[in-house]
Amino acid sequence: MKSQHCVLRKRKTRFVELFRTTPTNTVCPNFFVLRHAAGCSFSPHCAYCYLKASFWYLDRPHVFTNVTMMLDDVRRWIQRDALESYILNMGNLSDSLVFESVRPILPRLIEVFREEAERPGRPHSLLLVTKGGRRDCQSLLKLPACRNVMVSFSVNNPDAARQYEQGAAPVPDRLDAARRLKASGWRIRIRIDPIIAGYDYDWISDHVRKLAPERVTLGTLRAEASLPRYVAKDLFTALVKPRSGKGLARYPIKKRLALYRRALKHLRPVCPVGLCEETPDVWKALRLNADAKPCNCGC
């Protein structure tokens, strides 16, 4: 379900910025962020959404309307060489697709990547990140696929999603949208994140295996220090507090390893698998390639 109470306004600062991932003891690639909006219109917001600790105005997300300036910034970024990353992530500060009905940009944005990156063979790529379903993907489904655009769907156990991701599309709808886009030639990545202890992840892992995306990222429930005060109920009570204030509260390492191993049984043979905001010891214990960092946010 979507809330239409967003604030439409012009952005005064740059749209494209480098994001260096934090906390620094995690194995995460850096990437560029397209700051096309601040907030998300899924209502209610996901229970664990980290934007709750970032934007006091989350109930009225800000959506930036100076699209020509945005596209000029993107064109300039595509012309740059020797970058730390060639990924432009459109989902770090918002779901990438939820504002298409109030401020449509995808057809023009993808055309920029087609003309300026795909055609001349440049590596710069756009990453769309969504918990949307078929309706949210309508405009994408009408466009021809572009090699320099990836669509990353976040999925979960359907019961966990009904409980904690109430505003987003139902999980079968997300999978259906992913399948249709893949069949049309779009590059599809999947995140199973956050894995929540007490739910079974065999069903969703098996569906992701059948979908055969180009990459999968797994993440377990986590929270930065400032988040729990915005989250009702007892979602975070099983997490262990970090040693430093800049770390993340997480499940104990044994529990995380068990949750990851269960999903990896289905997914390891299918495609490269990465972990979201995990520590090097966990990558090593699971025999995952921390040097390659094959995450959804990576090149």
Ligand code: SF4
């Ligand atoms: S879809 Fe993403 S950005 Fe939107 S409420 Fe859920 S976690 Fe937050």
